[in-house]
Amino acid sequence: MNDKIHHEKIAFLDEGGQMGKIMRDYPWSDTVLGAAHTWPQSLKSTLSLLLNSQYPMLLYWGPNFYCFYNDAFKISLGSKGKHPRILGMNGQEAWSEMWNTLGPLLKGVLADGKPTWRENMFLPIDRNGTLEDAYWTFGYSAIKNEANIISGVLTICTETTDNVQALKKLEKSEDDLKFAIDATDLGTWDYNPLTDKLKTNERIKAWFGLDTKEEIELYQATNAILEEDRQRVNDAILEVFDFNSGGKYDISYSIRNKQNGQERYVRALGRAWFNEDKVAYRFNGTLQDITDQQKSLEQLRINESRFRRLVKEIPVGICILSVDNYIINVVNDMALLIWQKSLAESHNKPLFSVLTEIKEGIIPIFEELIATKKPQYGNEYPFILERNGAKETGYFNFIFEPILNKGEVTEIMLVAFEVTVAVKARFELEESERQFKNFVMQSPIPMGILRGADMKIEMANDSLLQLIWRKQRHEVEGKGMLDVFPNLIASKYPEIIHGVMNTGNTTSEKESFVSFEDDNGYWEFYVDYDYIPLRDLNGIVTGMMFTCTDVTDRVEARKKSDLFSKNLEKQVILRTNQLKEANDKLQLTIRSLENRNKELEAFAYVSSHDLQEPLRKIQMFADRVASRELDNLSDRGIQDFNKIISSAERMRTLIEDLLAFSRTxxxxxxxxxxxxxxxxxxxxxxxxxxxxxxxxxxxxxxxxxxxxxxxxxxxxxxxxxxxxxxxxxxxxxxxxxxxxxxxxxxxxxxxxxxxxxxxxxxxxxxxxxxxxxxxxxxxxxxxxxxxxxxxxxxxxxxxxxxxxxxxxxxxxxxxxxxxxxxxxxxxxxxx
The missing domain is CATH 3.30.565.10 (Histidine kinase-like ATPase, C-terminal domain)
Structure with missing residues (x-):
């Protein structure tokens, strides 16, 4: 029975994989956090969400940032070192190697509640016995307790070390590409719209007849464009700087060298890059001299399309397949990263020998594309891939583009972007919402949810329906609160509820009097209630969750207690008067005892002085008689004389003992x-x-x-x-x-x-x-x-x-x- 009660107290730690078990077995009572069942409800709910999430999550709780994490995050801690040591540890001790960076971020969120987001942040981590370079993408969100006070920070964190390293490889590839460009007689440019500075390679400077210094302004280059093309090019550049355009740039135009007058017809391919504020911060690309281009226009279109997509879509997975046996002709690093294959394992190999597990799901799409010669699209499309030695489902947004030659599909370009994390996060959110609703419905505490200004009843659990409202579910759900209980219109509660929804502040009250009335009768009682605002993803209050507990018995018991106290007060007054009377009698007794003590002291004085004085004289004269007359006394006289001496000694001893007794x-x-x-x-x-x-x-x-x-x-x-x-x-x-x-x-x-x-x-x-x-x-x-x-x-x-x-x-x-x-x-x- 005790085990069952204990389990119910920590039910919020149920499941949760290995970390759930570790938390259930952890001796929390020996820590400053105390026993798990005494934790605030906000901490329990957050931990329940965290443990049952497949997305890496880490919770920092309290001003000392005590650490909690789930199985998904455990992987990032390595096989040796922090796991499970940092569980329940304060943040500074757990993350000492990176606290100078993490500490201010966490304290900022705890102070102002504003969420943060960092991408590919460099934070070395102490794991597996050494300090490893690592990159992280994470977001911090404030967690509020029942008093609407920020008490913790929830971190959704993904280690992006592999991605960053892949990006560095990409940068190396860009260097290799630059070399290749130089080898293929291409010009390159890199323009910063924020500073209006343009960098080009020597080839473009030679074609345009530009100044040989490293950086120039954009207008110096565009002035070399023939006048009939210049406005069109300027418009295209302005359009590419618009975030909604996608940043793609592909245009052909004529230029004239200002120094020697030579004209060339060139094709520019590039793209604009945008920051978080959707402002273009970089515009780069290549320039090709196509004046003497001899290839057919059709082959040129194919080459241009292939080149454009490979350059512009480099952040996503790109693969070009031949229709015959689906041989992989071209594959970029991002695609290899998604597949977890090397270039040697993939290039010039049949696709389904590299990725055998996707054949069943993708062949129908290829066949539709070849038959219709139209691109095929997919959003959040599930593919089963074998990664890390196990088969797992990944979700992708993709475009399969047919490449035509003389009207026939000869190649297929696959462009895919993995959205597995986002899809699973949505699934987890939906599951969390389902668990939250189950929690509300199964709670023994009366709970409900109201939405909108008309206080529509979205949810009411059985405890609320049976103990408080005394209604059936179909009588309340989907209806306005005041439509169900019109007698509340004149009460204080509508104003309080609207105040919570308007201000977003939690409201609580103890022993609040409430009454309900409907066709079935009238009932009233006292409740302790809490009104908690509910917000959407944008932080806008859309509703309110409330809990209420019937405390009528407690209020009535207190009223009885107050009445008892008043009666008791009367009894105390009566007993006080009786005690005073008894005390007066006691004082008389004390004075009588004091008089007796004085008499005893007088007796002691008499014993020590007045009685001892004649006794000393008796002994003194007895000694004189003994020294003078002892020989003249008869035996009988000597015997009587000795009795006198002995009695005097006993008398002296008695007086001294009485005096000693009185002094004690x-x-x-x-x-x-x-x-x-x-x-x-x-x-x-x-x-x-x-x-x-x-x-x-x-x-x-x-x-x-x-x-x-x-x-x-x-x-x-x-x-x-x-x-x-x-x-x-x-x-x-x-x-x-x-x-x-x-x-x-x-x-x-x-x-x-x-x-x-x-x-x-x-x-x-x-x-x-x-x-x-x-x-x-x-x-x-x-x-x-x-x-x-x-x-x-x-x-x-x-x-x-x-x-x-x-x-x-x-x-x-x-x-x-x-x-x-x-x-x-x-x-x-x-x-």
Whole structure:
């Protein structure tokens, strides 16, 4: 079930070939992009389109340009290096070798949203372990998120390295052609219409009688044309500079050498070249002296036609076949590139031995051409070609032109231009539109599409029809929104919808109240809606897609919550008054406790001064009597006198312990960060004489560091150690072990300690006489003794002081005893 839910969350990554699988398995949760199912819908939709496209696509997402790409683009990354390493990587790191060029282009699109287009741009790429020269033709388009903010850049990219290299070969061929032209007594010219500069070879300069400098103006050449032909030539030149003319130039005229008066009849063949703004930037061609031409006019036409087409149509595939066995007499580089054949494999070979796979589809066209002697045309015509070791369908625009000799077809000229990329892109666009419609129709969220000013309902999914509109499909599709729901005319929605279509801005609203009314009844509810403009290829808003979610339950629940809050407020006021009354009573109790504390302080003062003063005098005079009269006392008197001395000592000890007990509540004592082992060492030093006298052995660890009141912790350690030595077993060496652990308060809630705090557990274990387990709490009570006064001296206050100090530190202490075995004290101090 979890796998199914996970699959549904990332369904937009379905299919998509190898890259789709890689993206589905990629640990996105470990990246800054987060889990795939949390991505914005705009990113999901774009990735779905990208993965299911056969055209090379690359998506840069976010301000850091994180990279996504499809299987078609993967080929350009090479077999080693970037694939699949750059998936999810930021653009600068992924394309470091070309980022100085790519970065500004991408940032420009992200900033202003204007698309870009580059043809045959030189961008070396690091692939297959080396930096390779590469050329690219690509376009950048901005991708907007749900808030109509540009969040990514979609790149449709084709590597044109092979084309550029072929063009360079063509330039070499042009050099070879120039040589051939010179060898065939042809003149050549190259004219720049933007600068009005004309370059010619020496032959034309000699024919026209022109200046020998490299560049001249056009008029200097046209002035050599005979006057009866000059206007016709000038008109032809102006016409060729018109983009709509196709740029072809073929004209014959007479010239006269200005220097020697020699006249020639020449034929000019050339073409004009246009930039992206359809402005001619180059006009070049050849000039042939046909004055002494002896060939028949028919043969001349054939030669001229062949030459003209080979020169002017060089960017497209050209092939001339003989009718007999369709032998390839002439083939240009572009045709060889399309076929993926060499000249040696093609020239003077039968066409269908070179391209066996096209015979079935092309023979009927040839037969029609030969029979009718008319050209045959095709647009986006599919041919199956074997390329890259596999058969694939290519789409071509072509013209098959018959070449006649004495009225019979002797040769066929094939002129073809491949449009496979454009056709497949259109197919993919149509498929994407189909997938988009399927997405809308299958979405569980109510969705629909409106078109035009009359808000015609183009599409409505089942969720919208059933949950919101409560209509059948045939009742709404193709009809105006206000025709279906006339009660909306007076509402705010028509104005909002027209605003989206006029401005192209996305509009959203939460908990918007809406009501519908028709012949079947009246219903109302609250919705969250989003209105998103839809644009055509020119960016013009033609419609609007909307989504709406019924949130009536949420609104009503909030209203109930508001009512509950008001009732709760009244209850709070009532409870506040009751709490105030209880607090007033508490203050009286506190003042009473403060008075008792003052009385306790007064008692402590009396204990420390007024009670100790007469006690000191009793002891002082008892010492004097002992020093003077002890020998005169009877045995009975000495025994009674010793009881007086012993009682006075117990009284003094009792007063000192009471005073110590009262001081443990002193709130003015300051907590300090203390190493408890140092405190223990001070106590051991203080008790060193007693430790030696009792031959006590101490074992302890490193203890801990905590915030405590140092003198109080010393008092705890000293009381516990003295108790252990006092209650040692006869004829047994006292052993005291001190062990420290760190424990969680979760395990100490029975001691009323905080579960979220951490405590140091200090355990004191001895091997003394111990005590019965049932006295584990009683021994911490004031004046509680488990043994007689004569058997073991003490007041029963020492452990009460220990417990009070532990509580002062927000800690606790417990005792565990076993008669005849020993006692164990566990002290808990918060860290």
């Amino acid at each position: 509540s002193n709130n003015e004592a300051k907590f300090e960060k203390v190493d408890l082992k140092l405190v223990l060492m001070e106590v051991i030093d203080t008790l060193s004489d007693k430790i030696k006298a009792t031959k006590t052995r101490l074992e302890y660890d490193a203890l801990a560091t905590a915030y405590v009141i140092p003198f109080q912790i010393r008092q705890i350690f000293q009381n516990i150690l003295e108790n252990a030595m006092k209650f040692a077993k006869d004829d047994t060496t006292p052993i005291i072990k001190i062990k420290t652990l760190v424990v969680s308060g979760e395990h100490l809630e029975h001691l009323n300690l905080l579960p979220e705090s951490t405590y140091s557990e200090i355990t004191f274990t001895d091997n003394g006489i111990g005590f019965a387990p049932q006295y584990g709490e009683q021994i911490f009570e004031l004046f509680q003794r488990l043994h007689g006064k004569l058997e073991y001296k003490g007041t029963g206050i020492g452990l009460a002081i220990v417990k009070k100090i532990a509580e002062n530190h927000h800690g606790a202490i417990i005792a565990i005893g076993k008669e005849g075995v020993g006692a164990e004290f566990k002290l808990y101090l918060p860290l």
